[in-house]
Amino acid sequence: MDALPGRPMHASTPEGAPVIGRLPAPAGPAPVEISGLSYAYGEGELRRPVLRDIALTVRPGEIVLLTGPSGSGKTTLLTLIGALRAMQEGSCRVLGQELMGAAEGERVALRRRIGFIFQQHNLLGFLTAQQNVAMALELDPATTEAGRLARATAMLAAVGLGDRGGSRPDQLSGGQRQRVAVARALAGDPGLILADEPTAALDRQSGGEVVRLLRDLARRRGVPILLVTHDPRILDIADRIIAMEDGRIVPMKEAGAVPSP
Ligand SMILES: Nc1ncnc2c1ncn2[C@@H]1O[C@H](COP(=O)(O)OP(=O)(O)OP(=O)(O)O)[C@@H](O)[C@H]1O
DSSP states (O other), rough: OBBTTOOSSSSSOTTTTTOOSOOOOOOSSSEEEEEEEEEEEEEEOEEEEEEEEEHHHHHHHOOEEEETTTTTSSSHHHHHTTSSSSOEEEEEEEEEEETTOOHHHHHHHHHTTTEEEEESOOOOOTOOOOHHHHTTTTTTOOHHHHHHHHHHHHHHHHHHHHHHOOOGGGSOHHHHHHHHHHHHHHHHHHHHHEEEEEETTTTTHHHHHHHHHHHHHHHHHHHOOOEOOOOOGGGOOOSSEEETTTTTEGGGGGTTOOOOO
């Protein structure tokens, strides 16, 4: 179910076997390595620090959850790692690219190597599920339109929506839309998945299904995930949980706002 056209799987699993437990962590450099990162919004008297001296490493294949109270800086950190905003201070190396001082072109190139999943699925309403997933591959000059659509279909099958490729987002349930977003994020063989509250708009059951699917597909490929969440129901998918408070990473025992699973 998971062997996609023209795309070798990074991790070998027996064809069709259910994914249970952990595969050996892939070796290699850390996909995310952050030190001394600080960030502030505004300027002059309006300047407001929101991230302070952050240090964080995500290891190859690791699934890391970032949690903490509203306003603690989680989304800001995620957008810096995703090269969606420019760094101000410290070092943030993502998939080998140092983002401190990186040019806009370098940030754009890095973004293409990252799979993003947001709270709202961000699918285009006038495109079918298949077209939405295929769109993620359009920037790859090595692909043809037919190849992109075939890969999109295979990716939709991998998220259990093999028969819904022709449906537009408004014809799908919230959980199905988010599964399309998972398929889209993984379609381009990203080196890293960044997810911001992917279950926030979903009920308990579909939220759980979506993140477990994301975890299993990412693990099969050895793709690390950094996922921001408030949702205590999904903490069990993590290899590691990191808590933030007031712009800092805090040890879990001090993180009073971290809900228990
Ligand atoms: N574009 C912006 N301009 C100014 N301030 C901002 C901006 N974006 C976020 N902030 C502020 O920065 C702080 C951190 O916000 P951020 O969204 O990173 O926190 P968060 O932990 O993700 O919160 P939530 O869980 O509510 O999404 C908050 O006080 C927020 O109001």
